[in-house]
Amino acid sequence: MTVFQKPRALADVPMHYCPGCTHGIVHRLVAQALDDLDLVGRTVGVAPVGCAVFAYNYFNCDMIQAAHGRAPAVATGLKRANPDSVVFTYQGDGDLAAIGTAETVQSAARGENITIIFINNAIYGMTGGQMAPTTLPGQVTQTSPYGRDVTRTGMPIRICEMLATLESPAYLERVSVDSIKNIRQAQKAIAKAFRCQAEGRGFSLVEVISSCPTNWGVSPAEALDWMREKMIPYYPLGVYRDKTEGGEQA
Amino acid sequence: MAEKVLMKGNEAVAEAAIQAGCLHYFGYPITPQTEIAAYMAKRMPKINGSFLQAESEIAAINMVLGAAAAGRRAMTSSSSPGVALKSEGLSYLAGCDLPAVVVNIQRGGPGLGGIQPSQADYFHATKGGGHGDFHMIVLAPSGVQEMFDLTGLAFDLADQYRVTSMLLSDGILGQMMEPVDLAAPPPRELPPKSWALTGTKGQRKPNIVNSLYMNPEDLERLVMERYERYAQIAAAETRWEEFLTEDADVVVVAYGALARVAKNAIAAARAQGIRAGLLRPITLWPFPKAALQALAGRAKAFVAAELSMGQMVEDIELAVRCARPVLRCNRTGGMVPTPEEVLQKLEEATA
Numbered sequence: 386m387t388v389f390q391k392p393r394a395l396a397d398v399p400m401h402y403c404p405g406c407t408h409g410i411v412h413r414l415v416a417q418a419l420d421d422l423d424l425v426g427r428t429v430g431v432a433p434v435g436c437a438v439f440a441y442n443y444f445n446c447d448m449i450q451a452a453h454g455r456a457p458a459v460a461t462g463l464k465r466a467n468p469d470s471v472v473f474t475y476q477g478d479g480d481l482a483a484i485g486t487a488e489t490v491q492s493a494a495r496g497e498n499i500t501i502i503f504i505n506n507a508i509y510g511m512t513g514g515q516m517a518p519t520t521l522p523g524q525v526t527q528t529s530p531y532g533r534d535v536t537r538t539g540m541p542i543r544i545c546e547m548l549a550t551l552e553s554p555a556y557l558e559r560v561s562v563d564s565i566k567n568i569r570q571a572q573k574a575i576a577k578a579f580r581c582q583a584e585g586r587g588f589s590l591v592e593v594i595s596s597c598p599t600n601w602g603v604s605p606a607e608a609l610d611w612m613r614e615k616m617i618p619y620y621p622l623g624v625y626r627d628k629t630e631g632g633e634q635a
Numbered sequence: 636m637a638e639k640v641l642m643k644g645n646e647a648v649a650e651a652a653i654q655a656g657c658l659h660y661f662g663y664p665i666t667p668q669t670e671i672a673a674y675m676a677k678r679m680p681k682i683n684g685s686f687l688q689a690e691s692e693i694a695a696i697n698m699v700l701g702a703a704a705a706g707r708r709a710m711t712s713s714s715s716p717g718v719a720l721k722s723e724g725l726s727y728l729a730g731c732d733l734p735a736v737v738v739n740i741q742r743g744g745p746g747l748g749g750i751q752p753s754q755a756d757y758f759h760a761t762k763g764g765g766h767g768d769f770h771m772i773v774l775a776p777s778g779v780q781e782m783f784d785l786t787g788l789a790f791d792l793a794d795q796y797r798v799t800s801m802l803l804s805d806g807i808l809g810q811m812m813e814p815v816d817l818a819a820p821p822p823r824e825l826p827p828k829s830w831a832l833t834g835t836k837g838q839r840k841p842n843i844v845n846s847l848y849m850n851p852e853d854l855e856r857l858v859m860e861r862y863e864r865y866a867q868i869a870a871a872e873t874r875w876e877e878f879l880t881e882d883a884d885v886v887v888v889a890y891g892a893l894a895r896v897a898k899n900a901i902a903a904a905r906a907q908g909i910r911a912g913l914l915r916p917i918t919l920w921p922f923p924k925a926a927l928q929a930l931a932g933r934a935k936a937f938v939a940a941e942l943s944m945g946q947m948v949e950d951i952e953l954a955v956r957c958a959r960p961v962l963r964c965n966r967t968g969g970m971v972p973t974p975e976e977v978l979q980k981l982e983e984a985t986a
């Protein structure tokens with residue numbers, strides 16, 4: 386871990402995540418960014434429906450829990466009503482890339498000045514491991530028991546690439562939390578996304594390649610290998626849009 | 636006294652919202668309520684408010700939820716198929732105890748139905764409007780002046796009781812033009828929004844707006860507390876109008892635009908010697924049960940007139956405990972009965 390002290394933006398309560406789940410790491414990275422940028426007091430977070438639903442208990446900022454997939458719409462209302470606030474959503478891949486696809490694409494298309502932390506763990510965690518839009522070809526889940534058959538379900542959705550076809554987003558980056566090196570990069574990306582919002586530049590989204598050892602049916606260590614070997618090749622890490630100060634892709 | 640202004644019903648709703656301090660409107664186009672969004676689109680930028688055409692009614696109601704959670708007055712409007720899509724959001728608003736105003740300018744259904752006036756969303760509006768145990772305050776205007784007045788009231792009631800107020804209207808009232816007195820309603824003392832998500836500013840503990848409770852005892856307690864609040868609303872906020880009921884043998888129960896048709900039918904009935912009257916619910920939830928019960932002591936029969944196959948009639952029958960016959964006068968699909976059709980029912984009821 387790059388972070389040794391508990392960030393102030395993280396509440397002092399035990400998290401309910403399974404052993405080896407990377408949700409906890411990403412919470413820390415978000416909290417650290419809010420600390421470093423001194424944004425906690427003006428931040429409102431939007432928790433999803435998914436394993437991260439209890440995120441409303443884990444951050445030391447104002448929090449709301451949105452209906453499944455609707456977090457970007459709720460964030461839009463919060464931000465429009467109070468433009469001085471910093472608003473982020475924290476969503477899984479079922480929430481963001483299936484039921485909430487319209488809200489995701491349209492908030493990005495509007496260039497809504499919010500930050501989305503998108504947890505891509507290639508599965509529906511909370512409901513016990515069903516196929517997500519991000520489930521890899523051949524991947525076995527409860528609802529793809531013979532492996533994801535792409536001839537019938539299509540290929541997984543790459544959210545960063547899809548949103549990068551839009552003009553309005555200001556910052557899109559895909560990161561991973563499988564290694565210390567990648568966690569460092571994830572920390573930078575998340576901080577940059579919040580800075581992007583604080584500077585009023587518009588929509589920012591950080592997609593985080595994450596794990597779900599419980600529903601993948603592997604050990605935490607194997608899960609990290611699986612992220613590296615299976616997920617990252619299909620979901621290349623990197624910057625897909627950067628309109629921030631000094632950003633390469635305006 | 637302010638001068639009266641000639642306005643369309645839909646415009647009166649929009650103007651009333653703005654005068655009530657609603658600076659955040661979110662909507663998705665649908666006939667016959669588009670004038671509300673058009674009015675908001677024109678006015679909001681000029682008064683530092685926000686107008687946003689959402690990608691769907693689902694998104695719109697969730698934007699309202701976000702703005703309401705930020706402690707601001709917010710509104711959305713739609714018509715029947717669009718309001719059905721808002722059901723999930725209405726349930727979340729109730730579960731989060733957030734105040735909001737939702738306008739339904741009803742049209743015929745089911746399905747895409749038609750664009751002509753209807754009252755067929757009565758069940759949806761008064762029996763919850765989404766999953767779970769909850770109520771909305773449902774206000775039913777009967778003219779353009781009431782479109783204005785009840786919209787203002789809707790915001791006050793929503794803030795006072797932390798509930799959604801729904802203005803349940805229809806295409807006739809939305810499109811109708813009448814002179815309106817744009818006077819502000821008497822001010823109410825409203826509770827502070829200490830729960831609002833405005834950022835802690837480092838000065839208080841985080842506020843959490845949430846509808847999830849994993850412990851069933853907690854959830855039951857919260858729902859029961861909410862129902863105590865609903866009982867207070869029923870006791871303090873039930874509204875209705877009575878017209879010529881003092882000596883009535885037969886009472887028409889009708890709301891909205893149809894109440895106007897009923898008044899014409901009642902005048903015709905009286906000219907014929909039939910002692911007819913009208914009870915017009917102004918709040919559909921809470922429903923004026925006690926007023927109906929009182930009338931049932933005198934009147935021999937009731938006529939439930941509705942622009943639907945009969946939905947409010949169930950509440951009427953319950954209110955009079957089936958002690959009196961309740962005849963039905965129903966047109967649906969966008970059709971509106973003539974005063975003669977209502978008169979016929981009055982004749983039948985007193986025959």
Ligand SMILES: Cc1ncc(C[n+]2csc(CCOP(=O)(O)OP(=O)(O)O)c2C)c(N)n1
Nearest residue numbers: 434435436453477478479480508509510511
């Ligand atoms: C409208 C609605 N549909 C379905 C559900 C059930 N549900 C709860 S969580 C979830 C999937 C969450 O998966 P994901 O977004 O990938 O997040 P994760 O749990 O993996 O973090 C579903 C389908 C729900 N709560 N609401």
Ligand code: SF4
Nearest residue numbers: 402403406436510597
């Ligand atoms: S089910 Fe998966 S995503 Fe959910 S907490 Fe457990 S490991 Fe994490």
